[in-house]
Amino acid sequence: MRLDDTQGRPLRNLRLSVTDRCNLRCQYCMPEEEYAWLPRQEILHFGEIAALVDVFTGLGVDRVRLTGGEPLLRRELARLVTMLAAKPALRDLALTTNGILLGDQAQTLRDAGLGRVTVSLDTLRPERFTALTRRTTHAQVLEGIGAAVRVGFAGLKLDTVVIRGLNDDELVDLVEFARRAPAELRFIEYMDVGGATRWSMAQVVPRSEILAVLERRYGRIEPIVEDSSAPADRYRLADGTVFGIISSTTQPFCARCDRSRLTADGTWYLCLYAREGVDLRGPFRAGATPDELRALITGRWQARTDRGAEERLRLRDRAPLLGPGELRADPRLEMHTRGG
Secondary structure, X not given: OOOEOOOOOEOOEEEEEOOOOOOOOOOOOOOOOOOOOOXXXXXXXXXXXHHHHHHHHOXXXXXXXXXXXXXXHOOOHHHHXXXXXXXXXXXXXXEEEOOOOHHHHHHHHHHHOOOEEEEEOOOOOHHHHHHHHOOOOHHHHHHHHHHHHHOOOOOOEEEEEEEOOOOOOOHHHXXXXXXXOOOEEEEEEOOOOOOOOOOOHHHEOOHHHHHHHHXXXXXXXXXXXXXOOOOOEXXXXXXXXXXXXXXXXXXXXXXXXXXXXXXXXXXXEOOOOOOOOEEOHHHHHOOXXXXXXXXXXXXXXXXXXXXXXXXXXXXXXXOOOOOHHHHHHOHHHOHHHHOO
């Protein structure tokens, strides 16, 4: 089945947050001192998550990515992976993590049926990591990347949010690290969304600049032409090394976006920039049938017009999307709550 929105974009890719908690405080995502957390009793149980995934796969979703917060903080996550991996409709089951707990869990997750892993790696310098995250766990991140390689996760990816004046002098070093790992590195433009309350356009390093820096070091860079809804534009160096750039701030990919997001408490968002979501937990716990839930999701997706990143790009005086007060009033608007 294929369910399209008003722009002809299919419902295919579900980012599934399993917790809003995180063990880092990255300045581009969680820069404030205090946060409002989702009430524990409202967090979906694994059985509820699995049942809602069945509803989504019945409408064409065939890719699920587990996110957070930091998903490895969710107790017994491998049990959920086992439940989801057994669903034949899912062609891709992946996870995004900051890597701190991955060293201890990589083998268990692999054995449970997890297909792919993406690890956030914004810097190779421990002191810079501490300044960025307010934590001293850089070594554990590197250990987690090594563990992912050792247990055999195919297609390992590393995500780097590039921020001017913070880590934009490490682009070549990160490419070399990823080459050795081995992993595919993806540079991400700093986005003005969710908890990025201190964002400014001056801190954004655009795709054109990233490519220029790498071309000075490596020579000609070849774009990889492919028909894909993936957020990254991919490139190849002369020696065959492949990397990607997610330029959603300066060159959005709204026209081909097939993603939606389900928070840990069952609120469904159709765009990363959306201020309003759809409550699925309430109807589910009230006894709604799968057909009734499918009808609710179908109606909302077919009416979808969201092109949030493009709308932000058109703004003349572009400032952070949300302030701390708004985020405390509705924590579902946080990037770490809806899964990035």
